[in-house]
Amino acid sequence: MSKNVLAISGSLRKGSFNTRLAKAIAKQAPAGTKVTVATLDGIPLYNGDVEAADGIPAAVTALKEQILAADAIVLVTPEYNHGIPGVFKNAIDWLSRADKTAIFSGRKVGLVGIGMGGFGTMLSQTAWLQVLRYFGCEVFTGALVTIGGANEDTIAEDGTVNDERAAKSVANYVESFTAWV
Numbered sequence: 001m002s003k004n005v006l007a008i009s010g011s012l013r014k015g016s017f018n019t020r021l022a023k024a025i026a027k028q029a030p031a032g033t034k035v036t037v038a039t040l041d042g043i044p045l046y047n048g049d050v051e052a053a054d055g056i057p058a059a060v061t062a063l064k065e066q067i068l069a070a071d072a073i074v075l076v077t078p079e080y081n082h083g084i085p086g087v088f089k090n091a092i093d094w095l096s097r098a099d100k101t102a103i104f105s106g107r108k109v110g111l112v113g114i115g116m117g118g119f120g121t122m123l124s125q126t127a128w129l130q131v132l133r134y135f136g137c138e139v140f141t142g143a144l145v146t147i148g149g150a151n152e153d154t155i156a157e158d159g160t161v162n163d164e165r166a167a168k169s170v171a172n173y174v175e176s177f178t179a180w181v
């Protein structure tokens with residue numbers, strides 16, 4: 001049976017390296033696996049008063065539906081100040097208010113990232129583990145994608161991986177992650 005994977009980019013930036021990485025993963029999906037790229041566009045800052053008055057925002061519900069329809073998700077995370085970027089954590093916080101158990105409990109999750117720093121988002125990926133453990137997610141641990149020292153050429157806008165080491169790492173990840181799913 002064919003599998004659906006949702007790769008969620010944690011950056012709102014138009015030229016985002018992490019959105020490019022999500023596209024690279026989608027591009028390399030093997031036959032029988034469809035990878036869809038999702039973004040956080042339109043998700044407002046979490047505010048309990050807004051939730052009480054208006055409920056869950058439409059953009060959060062839309063992302064929730066995409067996750068529920070997927071066999072697995074990949075969090076494609078930037079790293080800010082050695083931690084999780086606020087916009088990404090904010091989106092996950094909203095989702096936890098929408099239906100934490102249905103969305104996350106037992107959910108198969110992969111973690112990858114690309115950044116300009118030397119550790120290639122290792123620290124933000126590690127920080128995510130704490131959140132995913134709380135949710136009871138099943139986290140893929142079979143391979144890592146930690147692309148550091150990134151620049152505009154590392155991955156092209158269309159998801160073509162130009163850097164040789166990064167390309168090997170992404171190919172290996174896609175193969176082992178999709179087999180695991």
Ligand SMILES: Cc1cc2nc3c(=O)[nH]c(=O)nc-3n(C[C@H](O)[C@H](O)[C@H](O)COP(=O)(O)O)c2cc1C
Pocket residue numbers: 011012013015016017018019078079080081082083114115116117118119120121
């Ligand atoms: C507020 C801020 C903090 C950052 N902190 C880190 C960091 O801790 N480690 C790192 O590798 N890059 C850091 N960077 C650089 C990011 O790797 C870079 O901006 C990257 O392009 C972000 O991902 P994106 O291209 O998907 O938006 C930081 C950037 C910003 C704006």
